[in-house]
Amino acid sequence: MTAARKLVIATRESRLALWQANHVKDLLEQRGHAVELLGMTTRGDQILDRALSKVGGKGLFVKELETALEEGRADLAVHSLKDVPMELPPGFELACVMEREDPRDAFVSPHFASVQDLPQGARVGTSSLRRVVQLRALRPDLVIEPLRGNLDTRLRKLDEGQYDAIVLAAAGLKRLGLAERIRAVFEPESMLPSAGQGALGIEIRAGRADVAAALAPLAHQATWLAVAAEREVSRAMGGSCSMPLAAHARFDGGMLHLATAWGDAEQPGPLLRAAGGGTIADLGEAVALGAEVASRLRAAGAR
Numbered sequence: 001m002t003a004a005r006k007l008v009i010a011t012r013e014s015r016l017a018l019w020q021a022n023h024v025k026d027l028l029e030q031r032g033h034a035v036e037l038l039g040m041t042t043r044g045d046q047i048l049d050r051a052l053s054k055v056g057g058k059g060l061f062v063k064e065l066e067t068a069l070e071e072g073r074a075d076l077a078v079h080s081l082k083d084v085p086m087e088l089p090p091g092f093e094l095a096c097v098m099e100r101e102d103p104r105d106a107f108v109s110p111h112f113a114s115v116q117d118l119p120q121g122a123r124v125g126t127s128s129l130r131r132v133v134q135l136r137a138l139r140p141d142l143v144i145e146p147l148r149g150n151l152d153t154r155l156r157k158l159d160e161g162q163y164d165a166i167v168l169a170a171a172g173l174k175r176l177g178l179a180e181r182i183r184a185v186f187e188p189e190s191m192l193p194s195a196g197q198g199a200l201g202i203e204i205r206a207g208r209a210d211v212a213a214a215l216a217p218l219a220h221q222a223t224w225l226a227v228a229a230e231r232e233v234s235r236a237m238g239g240s241c242s243m244p245l246a247a248h249a250r251f252d253g254g255m256l257h258l259a260t261a262w263g264d265a266e267q268p269g270p271l272l273r274a275a276g277g278g279t280i281a282d283l284g285e286a287v288a289l290g291a292e293v294a295s296r297l298r299a300a301g302a303r
């Protein structure tokens with residue numbers, strides 16, 4: 001197959017974003033398309049001194065890329081799906097969800113092998129309220145301190161001794177060849193991932209049938225159904241990254257199992273959990289499962 005014209009991928013310029021964009025570029029080139037990258041810096045990359053939840057949330061990483069799509073400077077944008085807001089602005093659509101990398105969170109530390117091994121009162125770096133409430137549930141004694149920046153920046157701050165350990169998505173570390181930094185992975189039972197974690201999503205302008213057709217072979221249906229259920233939980237709960245909310249779905253024996261957790265970031269207390277599952281065959285059924293589990297989570301007291 002030969003493409004009529006070149007496909008331009010808008011991408012952030014962090015090492016992980018470039019890896020992801022190049023990954024999609026390779027896959028498209030293997031299918032005969034000519035592909036070029038358009039690198040740009042987003043507000044989310046520039047603001048490193050405040051928690052994302054305080055400065056505008058997930059959209060910060062996406063907006064400049066969408067402007068490039070809108071102005072026709074680019075045809076597609078590759079995102080870590082967990083950074084993509086639940087509702088895209090009018091005129092944009094998620095054209096494709098790709099096969100998921102490891103969705104779990106990773107424990108990274110120069111001195112300690114796992115969260116259980118940390119001494120009393122150890123300092124753990126994370127700015128994710130989802131990770132904060134789950135760390136508190138595991139180890140109420142830990143001192144949790146803010147940590148922002150791209151993966152390399154976060155690892156550098158750990159290595160400089162600002163923290164005893166940090167928690168990062170395993171997927172990003174593996175993609176950058178940093179898997180050896182992982183001392184332990186958190187099983188979902190102890191640290192439930194965020195909606196979309198480990199999955200890549202490709203955004204296009206709505207109605208670009210030519211681009212959608214080029215991307216169709218890159219889609220992974222099982223991942224797409226799982227993240228659709230997860231993202232519906234976030235959407236139904238009011239979904240921003242300032243919410244201490246986890247949602248993780250996976251197929252097992254033909255059934256999609258969806259687990260969620262919510263914790264009160266202001267008042268330490270028990271995590272609230274809700275789960276559900278079903279034989280899910282299409283996106284509509286995945287979204288319905290997400291809605292059902294979200295209403296259970298709200299009934300359990302999550303806000």
Ligand SMILES: NCc1[nH]cc(CCC(=O)O)c1CC(=O)O
Nearest residue numbers: 080082168169171172197198199
């Ligand atoms: N919020 C930042 C972010 N967005 C995507 C990833 C990498 C993992 C992924 O693709 O889900 C990370 C790093 C992290 O959370 O440790």
